Amino acid sequence: MNPLIGRPFHGWRVAWAGFWVLFIVYGIQFSYGTFEGAISADKGWSASWLQLAYASYILAYSAASAWTGQLTDRFGPRRVIALGAVLLAAGYLVLSVAGSLAMVFIGLAVIAPLGMSSSWVPANATVVRWFTDRRGLATGIVGSGGSAGGIVAPPIAAWLVSQYGWRTAIAVMAVTSGVLMAATAMVFVRDPESIGQRPDGRTPDPAERPTLRSRIVSRPSAFVVDAVRRRSPNGENPATAWTAAQAWRNSVFWRIFGMFALTFVVVFVPFAHGVQYARSLGFSPLWSAGVISSIGIGGLVGRIVTGPLSDHIDRRRAVMLALAVETFSFVGIAMSDGLVLLYASSIAFGLSYGGSVAVFPALVADYFGRTNAGAIVGRFFATAGSFAAVGPYVAQLLLGTTGGYGWTFSMAAASNACALGLAFTLPRPALLAKS
Structure with missing residues (x-):
C-alpha cells in the first residue's frame, strides 16, 4: 500500500520539489559564465568555442525535452528526474577534467544536456497534473526556483573558482547538484489520483467518500487503475484526452509554438550580452554585473506574481x-544611456520573462489537459525552446557587423511584439475542439 495514501494533500510538496530541482539545474547553468572565463584563461581556449559549446548545450537539452516528457508520462517523474541527476553530474564532471575542447563538448554538449532535459519539463508536467484551479500559483512556485538558483549559485561558483580553481569548483557543484537533485526526485508522484487524492486537494463529495475510502484501504492497486480510467474531478476524461499527436495537428498548438519561439529566440540575449552591453556604455565591471542581478531579481518576482x-x-x-x-x-534596454533606465528595463525584462515562462506549462495544460502533459509540454519545449540557443550567437554576429547592440535589442523588441500579436489570436480554452 502506498504510504502517501490518506495523508494531507501532496501537491504542494510536489510544487516545492519542482522549485528545488530548477534551483539546482539553473543554478549550475547560470554559473557557466564564471567557469568560462577561468577555463579560457587557464587553457587558452577561445571564448567563441566555449560559447559554442554552451549554445550546443542549450539546443541539446531543449531538443531532448520531447523525449523526457514522454518518459515522464510513461514511467513517472521520479525515475526520470533521478536519472537526470546522475547524467547532469556526470556531464559536468567530464567538463571538470577536460583536457581538450573535444572533452568540453562531450561533457557539456552531450552528457549534461540529457540531465538538464530531465528537469524543467518533467517537473512542470507533473505539477500541472496536481492542480487545476491553482495551477498558475503552482507553476509559479516551480519556475521561481530557476530564478533563485540564478541569483544564489553564481556567487558561490565565483568564490569556489577563486579559492580552489575552476576544475574543483565545477566538480564540487556537479556532485552537490546531482545528490540534491536525486534526493528531491523522491518527492515526486505522477498525479493525485495515483494516491487517492484530487487536483488542488479537493475532497470527494460526501455521498461517495465512504466508498472511496473503502476502495483505497481494501484494494489500493485496483483503486489506482480505476482512478486513471474514470473521469477526473476537473472534468477531463483520460480516455478522450488530448494526445501529443492530436495537439500537434491543432492550429492552437502552432500559435502557442509561434508565441514562445518568438520570445525564446531572444530570451538569453540579455543574459549572454547584458554585461558586455553595459560595459560598452562605459560602466564599471561591478555596475555592469548588476544588470544580470537585476534580471534575476525581476525574474523571481515575475514568477511568484504572474x-x-x-x-x-x-x-x-x-x-x-x-x-x-x-x-x-x-525598447528600454536599446534606448539606455544611463544606469537608471538600464536597470529598470532589466528588471522589467526579468519580470516579464519570468512571468511568461511560469505561465507557459499552465497555459498548455489549460488547452490540452493533464493526461499527456509531459509529451505535449515536452514537444513545445523541444521545438520552441530550441530557438533560445540561436539568439545569443546571432547577437554576437550582429555586434561584429554593426559595431553596437542597437539592432540586437530592437529586433528583440520586434520579435516579442509579433509574439504578442499571436497571443491575441488564441481562443478560450473551453472553446478548443479536437481537430
Missing part, C-alpha cells in the same frame, strides 16, 4: 501582459 495572477485574470491575458512588458523592456 503565476497566481493568471489563476484569476485568465491565463491568456497574463501571457499578453507579460509579452507586452517584455517588448517595452527591450
Whole structure:
C-alpha cells in the first residue's frame, strides 16, 4: 500500500520539489559564465568555442525535452528526474577534467544536456497534473526556483573558482547538484489520483467518500487503475484526452509554438550580452554585473506574481501582459544611456520573462489537459525552446557587423511584439475542439 495514501494533500510538496530541482539545474547553468572565463584563461581556449559549446548545450537539452516528457508520462517523474541527476553530474564532471575542447563538448554538449532535459519539463508536467484551479500559483512556485538558483549559485561558483580553481569548483557543484537533485526526485508522484487524492486537494463529495475510502484501504492497486480510467474531478476524461499527436495537428498548438519561439529566440540575449552591453556604455565591471542581478531579481518576482495572477485574470491575458512588458523592456534596454533606465528595463525584462515562462506549462495544460502533459509540454519545449540557443550567437554576429547592440535589442523588441500579436489570436480554452 502506498504510504502517501490518506495523508494531507501532496501537491504542494510536489510544487516545492519542482522549485528545488530548477534551483539546482539553473543554478549550475547560470554559473557557466564564471567557469568560462577561468577555463579560457587557464587553457587558452577561445571564448567563441566555449560559447559554442554552451549554445550546443542549450539546443541539446531543449531538443531532448520531447523525449523526457514522454518518459515522464510513461514511467513517472521520479525515475526520470533521478536519472537526470546522475547524467547532469556526470556531464559536468567530464567538463571538470577536460583536457581538450573535444572533452568540453562531450561533457557539456552531450552528457549534461540529457540531465538538464530531465528537469524543467518533467517537473512542470507533473505539477500541472496536481492542480487545476491553482495551477498558475503552482507553476509559479516551480519556475521561481530557476530564478533563485540564478541569483544564489553564481556567487558561490565565483568564490569556489577563486579559492580552489575552476576544475574543483565545477566538480564540487556537479556532485552537490546531482545528490540534491536525486534526493528531491523522491518527492515526486505522477498525479493525485495515483494516491487517492484530487487536483488542488479537493475532497470527494460526501455521498461517495465512504466508498472511496473503502476502495483505497481494501484494494489500493485496483483503486489506482480505476482512478486513471474514470473521469477526473476537473472534468477531463483520460480516455478522450488530448494526445501529443492530436495537439500537434491543432492550429492552437502552432500559435502557442509561434508565441514562445518568438520570445525564446531572444530570451538569453540579455543574459549572454547584458554585461558586455553595459560595459560598452562605459560602466564599471561591478555596475555592469548588476544588470544580470537585476534580471534575476525581476525574474523571481515575475514568477511568484504572474503565476497566481493568471489563476484569476485568465491565463491568456497574463501571457499578453507579460509579452507586452517584455517588448517595452527591450525598447528600454536599446534606448539606455544611463544606469537608471538600464536597470529598470532589466528588471522589467526579468519580470516579464519570468512571468511568461511560469505561465507557459499552465497555459498548455489549460488547452490540452493533464493526461499527456509531459509529451505535449515536452514537444513545445523541444521545438520552441530550441530557438533560445540561436539568439545569443546571432547577437554576437550582429555586434561584429554593426559595431553596437542597437539592432540586437530592437529586433528583440520586434520579435516579442509579433509574439504578442499571436497571443491575441488564441481562443478560450473551453472553446478548443479536437481537430
